[in-house]
Amino acid sequence: MLNIKDPNVKRFMDNMHNGIERRIKHLSSSYDDYVLENRIIKVFCENPKLAPPRCADVINARYNRNLSGDRIIQILSTFRLNEKEKRAEVFDWAAKSVDALAKALTTHEPKDFDDFKALREKRLFNHDRHRIQERTVCIMLYYKHPELIIGTDDEAMERFGDVYMKYLFLDMVDVLRKICGRSKGVSRGDKRDGKSERIATLENQLNRSDMLLKDLQDEFDARIQESHQDDLIAFFSQLNSEKYGCILDAVFSAKIGVNQLRKNNVQLPLEISGLFILIDKFARFIRDNEINPILKPGVVQDMSFDEAEACEYEGTPFKTADDVKRVKVISPGWFYKNKDVQISRPRLKEVVDE
Numbered sequence: 001m002l003n004i005k006d007p008n009v010k011r012f013m014d015n016m017h018n019g020i021e022r023r024i025k026h027l028s029s030s031y032d033d034y035v036l037e038n039r040i041i042k043v044f045c046e047n048p049k050l051a052p053p054r055c056a057d058v059i060n061a062r063y064n065r066n067l068s069g070d071r072i073i074q075i076l077s078t079f080r081l082n083e084k085e086k087r088a089e090v091f092d093w094a095a096k097s098v099d100a101l102a103k104a105l106t107t108h109e110p111k112d113f114d115d116f117k118a119l120r121e122k123r124l125f126n127h128d129r130h131r132i133q134e135r136t137v138c139i140m141l142y143y144k145h146p147e148l149i150i151g152t153d154d155e156a157m158e159r160f161g162d163v164y165m166k167y168l169f170l171d172m173v174d175v176l177r178k179i180c181g182r183s184k185g186v187s188r189g190d191k192r193d194g195k196s197e198r199i200a201t202l203e204n205q206l207n208r209s210d211m212l213l214k215d216l217q218d219e220f221d222a223r224i225q226e227s228h229q230d231d232l233i234a235f236f237s238q239l240n241s242e243k244y245g246c247i248l249d250a251v252f253s254a255k256i257g258v259n260q261l262r263k264n265n266v267q268l269p270l271e272i273s274g275l276f277i278l279i280d281k282f283a284r285f286i287r288d289n290e291i292n293p294i295l296k297p298g299v300v301q302d303m304s305f306d307e308a309e310a311c312e313y314e315g316t317p318f319k320t321a322d323d324v325k326r327v328k329v330i331s332p333g334w335f336y337k338n339k340d341v342q343i344s345r346p347r348l349k350e351v352v353d354e
Contacts, residue, residue: 002102004147008179012105015175016168017150023164024156031159038158039063040075041136045143048091049084051309052076070345073310074233077341079132080125084306090124090133094140101172102145104180113180120173135165138172233336233343236291240334240344248286248344249331252293255283293332295346303327308348315350326351 002009036059043058044050050058053069060067076082081090097119104112124133142154160168240248258276261268268276303311303325305318311333315325333346 001147002105002145006106008108009105009148012172012175012179013148013150015171016148017153019168019171020153020156023168024159031161034161035158036065037075037079038135038139038160040072041139042143044081044087044091045094045136045140048088051084051306053309070342073342081132082342086124090136091140093119093122093124093133094136095144097137098140098144101141101176104176108180110180113176116176117173131162131166134169135160135162138165138168141172232289233341236286236289236334236336237343246331248291248334249297251279251282251286252332253297254279256297290337291334291343294335294342295329295332297329297332299329300351301327301329303348311346311348313348313350315348315352 004010004013039059039062040055043055043062051069052072056067056069056072059065059072073082076087081087097116100112100116100119104116120137138157138160142149142157146154157165157168236248238244240246258279305321305323308318308325308327312331313325313327314330315327318325327348328351329346330349331344331347334343335341336343
């Protein structure tokens with residue numbers, strides 16, 4: 001626990017509080033998605049090893065929601081956190097970053113700030129999703145150090161998306177740098193008077209404001225794109241629901257059957273040839289929309305508890321996390337694009353007597 005009576009810790013708290021208060025005034029009313037995402041991130045801050053269905057249970061119980069494990073996986077996929085190894089890496093990095101920040105905040109030593117800075121600059125993704133790192137650190141900070149919360153800062157921050165979290169994180173770095181006596185962009189031996197320092201600060205704030213506006217526009221455009229993607233995913237999810245007879249599964253199975261008949265040169269009546277053409281076109285429509293099966297239907301394979309957690313499993317319970325079951329793939333499950341978003345989970349049935 002940090003000593004909130006320490007003037008430097010108090011200074012840090014006040015700066016963070018002011019940053020949250022300043023940004024909360026400019027938020028629109030449309031932030032429900034951010035709140036859900038940030039609450040999911042907080043649950044994984046508490047337990048990074050949690051499986052998505054268990055995360056859904058926690059969210060539902062804590063916030064009176066009705067989410068499925070599939071919905072949690074879908075949200076995690078937008079951050080490239082749907083794989084448990086990547087989640088473990090990101091949340092471990094965030095915890096270490098917060099520990100390094102707390103140490104620098106306690107000692108005020110430049111060396112400890114440099115250690116934090118080295119962690120802060122580590123990129124765990126090869127694309128722009130590194131913003132989820134900054135978002136995770138901000139949430140992890142208040143999870144590990146609730147003594148830093150002023151008023152309802154943690155609740156207000158739940159309404160922040162990637163961009164506001166990014167600039168809150170930059171505020172965090174700036175005030176910690178000053179507390180530890182590290183000047184930004186000043187080489188050794190370069191001295192500045194008060195006026196020069198003030199001008200440099202104002203220029204930095206102006207540049208950051210310009211960056212913020214651009215980033216907010218980019219985030220808005222990305223949200224629009226995601227809404228179109230969500231509509232597409234909702235359509236195919238409905239197609240593969242039990243209500244409509246799992247049409248994706250049926251088309252996939254029928255396509256395999258048609259290919260087998262053609263391979264065996266089976267001659268079929270002209271009256272049903274149009275049905276085969278329809279199946280071919282529907283299968284092409286699914287493929288052109290980058291909807292692909294996760295597993296191969298009918299395959300019998302060994303599956304671990306962790307793997308089964310991501311599927312709908314029917315059979316005897318797993319006794320331990322190391323337990324392995326022999327299962328048959330009843331439904332392949334479906335994903336969108338490069339496994340970015342899961343549309344439906346595979347259905348597995350335990351093979352008792354093979």
